[in-house]
Amino acid sequence: MHCWSIILAAGSGTRLSAATNGVKKQFLEWKGAPLFWHSAITFSHTARVRGLIFVFPEEDLEEAKATLTKLDFGRRLGLPWLVVAGGARRQDSVYNGLQALPTNCSHVLIHDAARPFFSASLNNTLLDALSDGADAVIPALPVTDTIKVVSENTVSHTLDRSTLKACQTPQGFDKKKLLEGHNTSLAEGWEVTDDASIAEQAGISVTTVQGEAANIKITNPEDLAMIEQKQPAMPVPVTGWGYDVHRYGTGRPMKLGGIPIQGAPEVVAHSDGDVLLHALCDAILGCMGDGDIGEHFPDSSEQFDNISSGVLLNEVYDKFLQKGYRLTNVDLTIIAQVPRLVPWKPQIKKNICRMLKLTDEQVNVKATTEEKLGFTGEKKGIKAVAAVMALRG
Known part of the structure; x- marks a missing residue:
């Protein structure tokens, strides 16, 4: 529809x-x-x-x-x-x-x-x-x-x-x-x-x-x-910020924004290891003042072993909508020396839009390196940050 x-x-x-x-x-x-x-x-x-x-x-x-x-x-x-x-x-x-x-x-x-x-x-x-x-x-x-x-x-x-x-x-x-x-x-x-x-x-x-x-x-x-x-409250602008890291090693095939990244290093993770969706979940939870992804989906639970991060996002977003919030903008950044992510950004953006029911203008996906500095520069892992803006009704 x-x-x-x-x-x-x-x-x-x-x-x-x-x-x-x-x-x-x-x-x-x-x-x-x-x-x-x-x-x-x-x-x-x-x-x-x-x-x-x-x-x-x-x-x-x-x-x-x-x-x-x-x-x-x-x-x-x-x-x-x-x-x-x-x-x-x-x-x-x-x-x-x-x-x-x-x-x-x-x-x-x-x-x-x-x-x-x-x-x-x-x-x-x-x-x-x-x-x-x-x-x-x-x-x-x-x-x-x-x-x-x-x-x-x-x-x-x-x-x-x-x-x-x-x-x-x-x-x-x-x-x-x-x-x-x-x-x-x-x-x-x-x-x-x-x-x-x-x-x-x-x-x-x-x-x-x-x-x-x-x-x-x-x-x-x-x-x-x-x-x-009648005096209904006007919506209040709110923001949320999320950050997540995964190290490279024998583990899960890399996914970013729900998209499998072919030829990329594997990531060590309890869930499917989608660092971008994890950061996005934390940002949405931040808008609600509702803790972080680890509190809601602890890595000590067998229930979440290799679970799709899309499922986690769906649960967080459904709660967000039920509380009367509405996303207006999502800005995502992936930081990694490898793999090269430019070819994958359009697919990632399209999938994020689909999952959140947002338009192209409301979602931005960026990828960058840290100029060979730090653990990402040494090709030891990957990280992502998410900033979201929303309205609280």
């Missing part, structure tokens, strides 16, 4: 304009940032989201892009993003956003910027449903009020609320099928209120998952009070 998110912030906000002195609701300031930014932060805490498309009113496009650039200083989001102009209707704005998605994007989450209170957990629930094969999935809550059909102030009948659901965003879709639905919608002139409606009319099965009561949409003037009431 290669999923991007579209944040819809192209509305005119006419129902709120009097209460906000003409400021469109998506640009209202809350906790020092506009509402649309809070949705972006929540998506950035979802590891499987690979990028963001922001859809703004055409007349606000350049100003909004400049605001985003300032807010994302230092790659705070840790995600690539693009800005596109919206259309006359919500469905037109979504269509413009879909057109801007990269060709390798397979799935998309579409969200209204006026719902800033949703959680990364809801995103993951939607993505799990898409991974399990759903073509369209939306969050929904049971309707608690009695709903009546009224014509000219006269009740005609009462609906069975046991069959009714109140739907929210984000809504998740197979990108190709949703785009086909939008194309049909344009050709046949459909008028819809959300993308699930397009999916329904296009014959795409729409699955529901449990929504969130807190996922409220800012619509009317009285809703503005919610912005004052």
Whole structure:
């Protein structure tokens, strides 16, 4: 799955304009940032989201892009993003956003910027449903009020609320099928209120998952009070640093970043001896203030004899994500006189990106020598250092 998110912030906000002195609701300031930014932060805490498309009113496009650039200083989001102009209707704005998605994007989450209170957990629930094969999935809550059909102030009948659901965003879709639905919608002139409606009319099965009561949409003037009431903590930047060493000798075939290095010296190690992944584990643990790799996977335990360092990294990273952290950048350096590592760096980088679900721009792999000084210079061993930056939610 290669999923991007579209944040819809192209509305005119006419129902709120009097209460906000003409400021469109998506640009209202809350906790020092506009509402649309809070949705972006929540998506950035979802590891499987690979990028963001922001859809703004055409007349606000350049100003909004400049605001985003300032807010994302230092790659705070840790995600690539693009800005596109919206259309006359919500469905037109979504269509413009879909057109801007990269060709390798397979799935998309579409969200209204006026719902800033949703959680990364809801995103993951939607993505799990898409991974399990759903073509369209939306969050929904049971309707608690009695709903009546009224014509000219006269009740005609009462609906069975046991069959009714109140739907929210984000809504998740197979990108190709949703785009086909939008194309049909344009050709046949459909008028819809959300993308699930397009999916329904296009014959795409729409699955529901449990929504969130807190996922409220800012619509009317009285809703503005919610912005004052809710005070979610903004993410805190954190750093971690890792260092590891292995000596050469009869032992394990060399692996670096999970890649076997052919023709390299063997390393003496209890696990598979991947010095780079060990340093990376320590750096991630450092972000959490959670000790070091030796405390979690002691070399005195038979359980970890010749264990893949990729397995150790997966356990550390899973814990990291469950605690609400998100990696933004990883900088890795291998120090060795032998072997020559330049040919292997692209493969190592690609594998690190895969394991951490990061983009090429978020991972850097370097290799150097110590000019024949010290134990690495004497070809007695290899060492690695890792520096990572992350956000703590």
